[in-house]
Amino acid sequence: MEPKQIQYNDKIYNRNVVLLREKIRDFEEHVLNGTLQVASIHDFHRVYEEANAIHTEFEALYEGSPNQVYTSELNSYFAYEREFLNDFISFLEVFNRYHEVVEAKMISNAVIQQEWEDVVSIIRFNKIEKQLKELESLLFDENEEHEVISKFIANLNKDIEPFEDLSQEKWQNMVLIKAFQKLDDKLARIDAAKNGSEYFRLKDLYATLEKKMYESVFPRMKIKISNTNFWNKERYDSDKKLLGEVCKKITEKNHQVVVHSLSHILDAWEDPAYYTEQVKEILNQPVENQIDYKGMRTKEYQAERKKDILIDMDFYEQLTPSSKIMYLRFLLQNIINKKEEKEFKGFKLVKSRIDGKVWKYPRCYQPRFEKYRAMLLQLENAYEQDKVKEAEEEPVTAQDPVKKVEIDEVVTERYAELVVNLEEIKRAMFFLEEEAKSYLDKEKIQSFPMEDREAFVLESSYHRYQELYTKRKAIEDAIKEISMRNGYVFDDSDDKYYENIRFIKENEKDPERAKDQKVFWQKKLREAHQGKKNAKVANIKAALKIMEIPEKFQKEYTQIATDPQKFLKSKKYSDDTKRKGFGNLFSIFSNFTSKKSTNKELSKIVEDSNATILKSLAMLPVNETKVYKVFATKKVKDIGKMNERRIRMQENVRKVSGYAAMFCSLIIVELNVLNTIAPLVPRAKSSVSIEKTAEFEDASRDELKGGVKVDDILTAGIQSELWVDKLILFNKQNADWKMTTQKHFIDSQMVTSSYDSSAIGGTLSKEEAPTIEESMNPDEICLHGLVSIKPDALVYTVHGDSLRDVSPQAFIGDTSVLYEITGIQYENGVWISAEGNQSDAEAMFRAYNAQGVSIAEVRLVNPTTGEYAGHFTLDNLEQMNVRGRG
Amino acid sequence: MSSIELYDILTIGGEDGDKDYTVANMVEHNHATYLYLIEVDKDENLIESNQLIVRRVLKDGEEAVEVVTDEKEKKDVARLFFELFKNEMNALENEEGETTNEN
Numbered sequence: 001m002e003p004k005q006i007q008y009n010d011k012i013y014n015r016n017v018v019l020l021r022e023k024i025r026d027f028e029e030h031v032l033n034g035t036l037q038v039a040s041i042h043d044f045h046r047v048y049e050e051a052n053a054i055h056t057e058f059e060a061l062y063e064g065s066p067n068q069v070y071t072s073e074l075n076s077y078f079a080y081e082r083e084f085l086n087d088f089i090s091f092l093e094v095f096n097r098y099h100e101v102v103e104a105k106m107i108s109n110a111v112i113q114q115e116w117e118d119v120v121s122i123i124r125f126n127k128i129e130k131q132l133k134e135l136e137s138l139l140f141d142e143n144e145e146h147e148v149i150s151k152f153i154a155n156l157n158k159d160i161e162p163f164e165d166l167s168q169e170k171w172q173n174m175v176l177i178k179a180f181q182k183l184d185d186k187l188a189r190i191d192a193a194k195n196g197s198e199y200f201r202l203k204d205l206y207a208t209l210e211k212k213m214y215e216s217v218f219p220r221m222k223i224k225i226s227n228t229n230f231w232n233k234e235r236y237d238s239d240k241k242l243l244g245e246v247c248k249k250i251t252e253k254n255h256q257v258v259v260h261s262l263s264h265i266l267d268a269w270e271d272p273a274y275y276t277e278q279v280k281e282i283l284n285q286p287v288e289n290q291i292d293y294k295g296m297r298t299k300e301y302q303a304e305r306k307k308d309i310l311i312d313m314d315f316y317e318q319l320t321p322s323s324k325i326m327y328l329r330f331l332l333q334n335i336i337n338k339k340e341e342k343e344f345k346g347f348k349l350v351k352s353r354i355d356g357k358v359w360k361y362p363r364c365y366q367p368r369f370e371k372y373r374a375m376l377l378q379l380e381n382a383y384e385q386d387k388v389k390e391a392e393e394e395p396v397t398a399q400d401p402v403k404k405v406e407i408d409e410v411v412t413e414r415y416a417e418l419v420v421n422l423e424e425i426k427r428a429m430f431f432l433e434e435e436a437k438s439y440l441d442k443e444k445i446q447s448f449p450m451e452d453r454e455a456f457v458l459e460s461s462y463h464r465y466q467e468l469y470t471k472r473k474a475i476e477d478a479i480k481e482i483s484m485r486n487g488y489v490f491d492d493s494d495d496k497y498y499e500n501i502r503f504i505k506e507n508e509k510d511p512e513r514a515k516d517q518k519v520f521w522q523k524k525l526r527e528a529h530q531g532k533k534n535a536k537v538a539n540i541k542a543a544l545k546i547m548e549i550p551e552k553f554q555k556e557y558t559q560i561a562t563d564p565q566k567f568l569k570s571k572k573y574s575d576d577t578k579r580k581g582f583g584n585l586f587s588i589f590s591n592f593t594s595k596k597s598t599n600k601e602l603s604k605i606v607e608d609s610n611a612t613i614l615k616s617l618a619m620l621p622v623n624e625t626k627v628y629k630v631f632a633t634k635k636v637k638d639i640g641k642m643n644e645r646r647i648r649m650q651e652n653v654r655k656v657s658g659y660a661a662m663f664c665s666l667i668i669v670e671l672n673v674l675n676t677i678a679p680l681v682p683r684a685k686s687s688v689s690i691e692k693t694a695e696f697e698d699a700s701r702d703e704l705k706g707g708v709k710v711d712d713i714l715t716a717g718i719q720s721e722l723w724v725d726k727l728i729l730f731n732k733q734n735a736d737w738k739m740t741t742q743k744h745f746i747d748s749q750m751v752t753s754s755y756d757s758s759a760i761g762g763t764l765s766k767e768e769a770p771t772i773e774e775s776m777n778p779d780e781i782c783l784h785g786l787v788s789i790k791p792d793a794l795v796y797t798v799h800g801d802s803l804r805d806v807s808p809q810a811f812i813g814d815t816s817v818l819y820e821i822t823g824i825q826y827e828n829g830v831w832i833s834a835e836g837n838q839s840d841a842e843a844m845f846r847a848y849n850a851q852g853v854s855i856a857e858v859r860l861v862n863p864t865t866g867e868y869a870g871h872f873t874l875d876n877l878e879q880m881n882v883r884g885r886g
Numbered sequence: 887m888s889s890i891e892l893y894d895i896l897t898i899g900g901e902d903g904d905k906d907y908t909v910a911n912m913v914e915h916n917h918a919t920y921l922y923l924i925e926v927d928k929d930e931n932l933i934e935s936n937q938l939i940v941r942r943v944l945k946d947g948e949e950a951v952e953v954v955t956d957e958k959e960k961k962d963v964a965r966l967f968f969e970l971f972k973n974e975m976n977a978l979e980n981e982e983g984e985t986t987n988e989n
Contacts, residue, residue, distance in 0.1 A: 374913065575945065619918070635894050
């Protein structure tokens with residue numbers, strides 16, 4: 001169907017303008033109806049030239065425009081044609097750049113034909129999309145006649161016909177490309193206006209699409225690669241809902257064809273195999289149910305996933321190794337996500353490293369997290385073994401045989417060469433930029449705009465820089481192209497496939513469908529594995545070339561780095577040879593990493609390989625005399641037996657851990673200075689602002705036999721000018737151990753040196769333990785603290801009641817220390833000392849000063865909340881009343 | 887190399903002949919995998935007096951373990967194992983506490 005006729009203005013009407021429009025339309029018609037065929041590189045150049053000639057003519061028309069009014073009229077007149085030309089030329093340009101870089105001999109006619117078909121499909125799709133939009137407006141127009149709409153739909157159906165034969169994947173790709181372009185344009189417009197929430201909403205949508213595009217769509221098109229944005233479920237839901245609303249409105253008017261077409265846009269968001277079926281279901285459902293899909297995408301399911309942080313061992317045991325990995329990662333991720341939940345705000349977070357990245361999660365989950373992490377690490381090590389992979393990749397049906405894909409050495413070599421060239425060009429560009437930096441004369445420096453930044457080079461180097469830039473772009477395109485054609489995978493899309501396999505719901509009514517889905521994702525998974533492997537081989541080769549490793553070693557090193565396990569297990573080489581091989585590679589890759597390549601994919605692959613090589617090195621024995629072979633490994637297959645073993649271990653964990661402590665002759669004394677002091681000052685519990693922990697180890701405490709001399713440890717702690725907060729003690733004879741906290745020391749009157757060792761032998765119950773208030777005189781505690789604590793190691797906390805009793809001598813020489821006074825309360829803006837009024841405190845400090853104690857500054861802390869409440873010096877004591885607020 | 891999992895029973899040829907050990911704990915440290923092994927009898931009862939800290943290795947391409955002899959390495963790894971056991975104990979105590987509270 002023809003685009004809607006535009007009524008042009010007489011002012012712009014002249015023969016040339018009209019003829020040009022006719023020419024563009026004829027050209028489009030030839031593209032779409034197949035009269036313009038491109039089946040060779042020669043055809044391509046011909047069409048490219050022809051399109052460029054028309055484009056030049058078109059631009060000349062604009063350049064000759066006498067004023068803005070005329071330009072805007074031209075814009076209206078050529079609205080449809082301009083869009084077609086721009087799209088068409090941009091696609092051809094991308095291909096042309098690619099052809100220029102990769103020698104023509106590498107481009108087969110079949111490839112050229114495929115490229116052409118892609119372009120034609122997209123152009124056709126553009127047209128349909130415009131018509132759909134028009135149709136939408138017709139449908140919402142109450143005055144539009146039914147007959148007109150029906151005719152429109154009939155024509156639209158004709159245009160859609162060629163797409164009926166297209167595969168789902170192909171169709172999806174085109175929808176995505178278009179959705180991407182559309183959003184890109186819109187975003188660019190809004191970007192300029194920076195329209196708040198709409199901007200961010202679209203930006204997210206764009207990022208999501210961009211990622212999708214990168215994963216699944218033909219990267220020869222206009223693609224900006226970004227790995228920084230990730231799937232945003234909320235945005236996805238909200239956008240899906242919007243599209244769903246459109247469907248709903250149109251459905252109410254019973255135009256099924258439109259619903260069907262728009263559903264494909266929804267379709268683009270989804271996984272193809274899953275969604276093909278889902279669309280059918282949705283179309284058969286009542287309108288109100290169209291948005292909430294059954295199965296894995298429901299809100300209930302998501303909620304269930306969110307709270308899922310406990311491992312279901314029965315379920316876990318039934319999984320294949322790779323699914324186990326996914327399941328564990330899923331649990332770990334959920335624990336990490338917990339910190340975002342309201343109820344965990346303010347919780348202490350602990351760090352843990354997974355995949356080289358540090359993650360934080362609430363401390364209360366530490367045991368669980370570490371357990372899952374240990375299980376994960378162990379599984380992932382195993383996963384590196386081919387056996388596990390093969391088990392996962394086993395085809396479910398005979399119709400889906402696994403083909404061993406040989407790595408194409410010619411392509412790999414070509415890719416590696418391009419990567420090396422790219423590095424060289426980048427270095428040359430960097431050199432020219434650096435050269436310009438040393439010139440102060442701005443007139444000699446010229447700016448060179450690039451997509452992401454502006455470079456500055458010398459005028460004399462400008463053309464050279466431009467050449468390099470063009471070359472760089474061309475090589476980058478070629479690298480992308482080779483990556484795409486050979487299915488190189490650089491991301492972790494295989495993780496997604498694992499997840500999909502893991503979450504396929506077994507449909508009792510239709511087990512065949514579940515099976516099909518599993519086959520589909522397993523195929524994807526295999527492709528991703530192979531793609532990753534191919535990309536790894538090519539990049540390792542490139543890295544070795546960049547590092548100028550002689551040709552004869554390149555092949556061997558590539559093999560070792562690509563499959564270190566194979567080398568490790570090989571019986572052909574001695575352990576010593578293996579050690580040397582890994583050692584050399586490690587040194588090569590470390591040197592490469594230190595050069596800091598700008599090629600992210602290459603750097604990541606080399607870094608990952610180096611980490612694997614380190615692991616492999618650690619797998620080689622060091623002390624041959626202490627190496628024992630493992631003759632057999634008995635695994636438990638049934639859950640009951642596994643639980644039995646686990647429970648047995650748990651029952652003995654106290655004893656076992658005692659032995660673990662003995663292995664390192666361990667007496668662990670955890671020291672936390674402020675935590676120690678804080679409980680001594682009842683009203684200053686929350687004033688802890690600095691944590692200082694340290695370990696105190698002593699291997700020679702044989703006195704522990706038959707009882708624990710805690711006093712000795714305490715004394716040793718004091719001598720180290722640290723206060724013992726927590727002791728972990730164990731009895732060497734029976735390996736039993738106990739953890740004793742500061743509270744126990746106080747309760748057992750250790751602080752006053754009247755500790756009864758029998759109190760530690762058995763843990764004090766709450767009833768037995770006297771409270772601080774009952775048993776201790778706070779003045780004594782503070783005095784004790786003063787003499788035993790190294791002043792410059794901490795912010796000192798003193799109880800106001802006892803301050804006057806403390807010898808000022810203790811402060812002498814510590815002028816740099818900031819002291820906290822917590823015994824002074826802050827109420828309604830007036831400072832009152834614990835006993836009475838502010839003047840007590842002032843007098844106290846004047847007295848210290850008179851005795852030669854130079855206090856630089858006094859800090860005031862609200863003893864109830866622990867908040868900083870203000871500070872003063874001797875010079876501004878008078879201002880205390882007004883400076884009491886922190 | 888087959889995977890070794892927690893609580894697997896390994897038959898290891900040592901100086902005093904073959905013995906069975908259970909994998910009481912596993913930890914990753916400095917790129918290596920360390921196992922905390924406790925000897926078990928035929929009925930899989932723990933023999934607490936024989937416990938080993940070993941590093942997983944491949945000797946001549948075959949699965950093996952190397953007893954950790956370096957003092958510093960041993961201390962570091964033992965400390966990690968101790969922490970793991972301690973955490974496990976704390977978790978058990980917490981669970982018991984939760985169960986008591988629920989009751």
